[in-house]
Amino acid sequence: MGRRFGILTSGGDCPGLNAVIRGAVLKGETVYGHTYVGFRDGWRGLVYGDILELDRTTVRGLSNQGGTILGTSRFGPYSEPDGGPENIKKVLADLDLQVVIAIGGDGTAAAANRLFNDGINIVGVPKTIDNDLDATDYTFGFNTAVEIATEAIDRLRTTGNSHKRCMVLEVMGRHAGWIALHSGIAGGAHAILIPEHPESLDQICAWVTSVKNRGRAPMVVVAEGFTLPDMKEAYSEKGLDGFNRPRLGGIAEVLAPLIESRTGIETRATVLGHIQRGGVPSAWDRVLATRMGGAVADLVADNGWGHLVALHGTQMARITFDEALGKLKQVRPEYYDEMRVIFG
Structure with missing residues (x-):
């Protein structure tokens, strides 16, 4: 038996x-x-x-x-x-x-x-x-999350194009930006912001302005763990999770008004959240x-x-x-740089 x-x-x-x-x-x-x-x-x-x-x-x-x-x-x-x-x-x-x-x-x-x-x-x-x-x-689960995020980018681009707005989509990724990078590449995002590679607000706004000047609606994808250079840690205002880690989420809603204020381009944020984890x-x-x-x-x-x-x-x-245990697989600089050269 x-x-x-x-x-x-x-x-x-x-x-x-x-x-x-x-x-x-x-x-x-x-x-x-x-x-x-x-x-x-x-x-x-x-x-x-x-x-x-x-x-x-x-x-x-x-x-x-x-x-x-x-x-x-x-x-x-x-x-x-x-x-x-x-x-x-x-x-x-x-x-x-x-x-x-x-x-x-x-x-x-x-x-x-x-x-x-x-x-x-x-x-x-x-x-x-x-x-x-x-x-x-x-x-x-990763492939499914990327597919869901890519569909969200596709949908946001059509409404962004209609209103000539900059759209900022936040996806999951506490320490690593794999979902943001893969969905951003697939969806043709104009900037992809990930935890491994902080970008300045000036650089983000330069990319957004370049896209707008070509008559396009900018599309920015950001991982929840992304930080601007002056941030000591990833954005969190939701307390701690069951493992006493900060519950991340909301960096897109921080970035959107900063981008709008700096560039004058109407900007909207969408936080995809648990939709990435659900479904078939x-x-x-x-x-x-x-x-x-x-x-x-x-x-x-x-x-x-x-x-x-x-x-x-x-x-x-x-x-x-x-x-x-304890060995993170993060996006390598050379992989990110392959895509970064075509941002904006």
Whole structure:
């Protein structure tokens, strides 16, 4: 008889999570005879033993559904009074579960690594729409977010052209500007502003004015983590998130009046926000997420505790939690400069 594993999704949701769950369950059940349960609402379900049985019927048709059927939360596995490795070991024993599969971003991987070091059999699947994990070439959800942002640029350009306005679109990207860069290139933006490369207000306004002087409506794309040179940190006025990080958002609404005041060009800001994280995943993300689900089924079959699956080129790879943690994949200067020369 095959072994029995638990799956959880933690941190922010993104398109493709359900496809990972489906891929793992289908391959694990078909190839290895494994059975699976899902922990509800991330680490909370693991700490309190709140589970959902997962089988072929449960995961049917999941690859095209956004979000996560398991739910997610910012709850941590060491949260008092009931968290910690000893309680979790008891929960796993009571449920006859041998391994935990944790799907999440850097915070989830850090928590999983701590549990692994405390004696829990655990593996991971990396997830972030920001695509800023250095350990994997791409993360599922990123392609979908870029497609959504590109469509927003296309729509904003038509209304901007009608009114001869400058349009500023803010997209996600705390530490890395991958979504802004890719959607901005695809949408033909006249300026793309990302956290890795601060630009002065004078330079931004010069680009905007150049576009206006050609009779066009300027289109500016900005990542939420972008800073002007005189800003000590990314713009935030929404307090802290569940990991005690500043909740970013609103830099477009700061920039728009500054651009209008400096250039005299009527300027409007749009903050895309959670729209980028919702809805159905793109075909590319469905394929990547399904492959990662199958790869993590292989990983647990090989007793690969303490590892994450990753995409290296076109191949599925395995890396340790230690190798993955704290290493951001940011936009390289030469990549940004390729596009910067055609701004304005």
